[in-house]
Amino acid sequence: DAMVIQNPRYQVTQFGKPVTLSCSQTLNHNVMYWYQQKSSQAPKLLFHYYDKDFNNEADTPDNFQSRRPNTSFCFLDIRSPGLGDAAMYLCATSAGQGVIKNIQYFGAGTRLSVL
Amino acid sequence: AQSVTQLDSHVSVSEGTPVLLRCNYSSSYSPSLFWYVQHPNKGLQLLLKYTSAATLVKGINGFEAEFKKSETSFHLTKPSAHMSDAAEYFCVVSGLTSGTYKYIFGTGTRLKVLA
Numbered sequence: 001d002a003m004v005i006q007n008p009r010y011q012v013t014q015f016g017k018p019v020t021l022s023c024s025q026t027l028n029h030n031v032m033y034w035y036q037q038k039s040s041q042a043p044k045l046l047f048h049y050y051d052k053d054f055n056n057e058a059d060t061p062d063n064f065q066s067r068r069p070n071t072s073f074c075f076l077d078i079r080s081p082g083l084g085d086a087a088m089y090l091c092a093t094s095a096g097q098g099v100i101k102n103i104q105y106f107g108a109g110t111r112l113s114v115l
Numbered sequence: 116a117q118s119v120t121q122l123d124s125h126v127s128v129s130e131g132t133p134v135l136l137r138c139n140y141s142s143s144y145s146p147s148l149f150w151y152v153q154h155p156n157k158g159l160q161l162l163l164k165y166t167s168a169a170t171l172v173k174g175i176n177g178f179e180a181e182f183k184k185s186e187t188s189f190h191l192t193k194p195s196a197h198m199s200d201a202a203e204y205f206c207v208v209s210g211l212t213s214g215t216y217k218y219i220f221g222t223g224t225r226l227k228v229l230a
Contacts, residue, residue: 006158031215042205042220043159050215090158094216102147102166102209102216106158 003027006091006107013081014115021076021110023091030096032074033104034066037088049074050096078112086114117142117210121221129229134178134193136224138206141187147209148189149218150180154202162204165189176200201228 013019035043047056049068065077092104122137151159163174170182180191206221
């Protein structure tokens, strides 16, 4: 089945130690999104890629970076995780064009803990 | 500007009784509206979508929602709750920003199903 896959499902890192979260998709979608979701809150968009074009949200801290080496993969890099970065990180994709252009499909998420 | 308001942060129902989760939206043009469900430590699963076709939308797992333009509402219903329906539900409106469709999330409604 076509899907959005996030690895790992659970990630533990130390305060200040860089960490990378991974997302891959088999939907061949143009757009990939990264969200941060803290407990009992709605997801918050960090940034997205439309093809190779990177779009950062205005309030996303510089500590968060992203890479999209090809259509299928997108990475979230946290350069120096703080305790406040502990959260669920969700990857989503959308076609960006066509009839279903604006429907987002989500991965299962990566739960990040910072010690 | 678009926005969405979920009127109840928590809803409790008994198993076998109807479910009603309320959502109101604000949009300057014909909106695309979605309901997603999120089980604990999981990603978001699309329940149903409204994209200017039929106003009564049927989704997965017996859920449906009715788009009412005059009331600016998109309430989610299910005739008979099941224990497995216990989860967080998000109402979402999609908006076009700088060439990309982004989601505006409601604050979520936590559904509790009592045995």
